[in-house]
Amino acid sequence: xxxxxxxxxxxxxxxxxxxxxxxxxxxxxxxxxxxxxxxxxxxxxxxxxxxxxxxxxxxxxxxxxxxxxxxxxxxxxxxxxxxxxxxxxxxxxxxxxxxxxxxxxxxxxxxxxxxxxxxxxxxxxxxxxxxxxxxxxxxxxxxxxxxxxxxxxxxxxxxxxxxxxxxxxxxxxxxxxxxxxxxxxxx
Numbered sequence: 001x002x003x004x005x006x007x008x009x010x011x012x013x014x015x016x017x018x019x020x021x022x023x024x025x026x027x028x029x030x031x032x033x034x035x036x037x038x039x040x041x042x043x044x045x046x047x048x049x050x051x052x053x054x055x056x057x058x059x060x061x062x063x064x065x066x067x068x069x070x071x072x073x074x075x076x077x078x079x080x081x082x083x084x085x086x087x088x089x090x091x092x093x094x095x096x097x098x099x100x101x102x103x104x105x106x107x108x109x110x111x112x113x114x115x116x117x118x119x120x121x122x123x124x125x126x127x128x129x130x131x132x133x134x135x136x137x138x139x140x141x142x143x144x145x146x147x148x149x150x151x152x153x154x155x156x157x158x159x160x161x162x163x164x165x166x167x168x169x170x171x172x173x174x175x176x177x178x179x180x181x182x183x184x185x186x187x
Contacts, residue, residue, distance in 0.1 A: 014052050016042040018063035021056065025106045030056075061123040068127055071095045089135065090174060097170035100159060108159050125149050136185045147184045151177055 020042035024033050033056055039049050053059050071092055100107045128148035133139065139147075154177060161167045168176065 010052065013042075013044055013048055014062060015066075016044055017049060017052065017059050018066060021059045021063060022106060026103075030060075055119075057119040060120040064120055064123055065127070067099065068096070071099065089131070090178060093174040093177065094171050097155070097158075097174055100155065101170055104159055121152065125152050128152065132181065132185060139185050143185065147181050150184070151181060154180075 017038060020038055021033065024037065024041055035046060035049055035056060038056055038059065039046055042049075053062070074095070125145065125148045128151055129141075129144040132144050132147055133141075136144070154173070158168070158173055
């Protein structure tokens with residue numbers, strides 16, 4: 001079977017669906033978003049939806065993965081000389097947290113506690129565990145998964161925290177998370 005992901009039409013449909021979900025999440029709870037509503041918002045048919053995704057949750061996962069890729073590319077383009085290593089990871093994390101914070105209500109509905117999108121949380125945890133494995137190649141998979149789940153738990157709690165003097169900035173949270181993660185993953 002040929003790889004259809006390089007087809008411009010396929011990427012356009014997938015992007016339309018991910019953006020439509022992002023738009024709907026600004027005003028609706030995840031449990032209230034049906035395939036029909038998503039298709040109507042995206043301007044695609046149900047058969048088109050099912051050619052690309054099995055569920056609305058899969059659309060959320062694809063949207064999150066696309067954001068990680070986009071953020072990584074933006075950071076790499078901004079500073080091609082430092083596109084790897086701890087500083088690049090820190091900048092990627094701060095960029096991700098700033099994006100989360102700028103659309104807090106949407107992200108609360110996507111990866112916050114009690115959302116309908118369990119696969120989205122799993123995808124973020126897997127992505128984080130994979131990044132951590134690259135930085136800590138000797139770490140056991142269970143330790144990596146533990147660190148990633150805890151990391152995401154802290155981010156979810158931060159998303160739900162009310163604005164105020166006790167709520168850290170994205171950069172402050174990134175620094176705390178990097179320190180805690182390093183302690184957990186130390187040999």
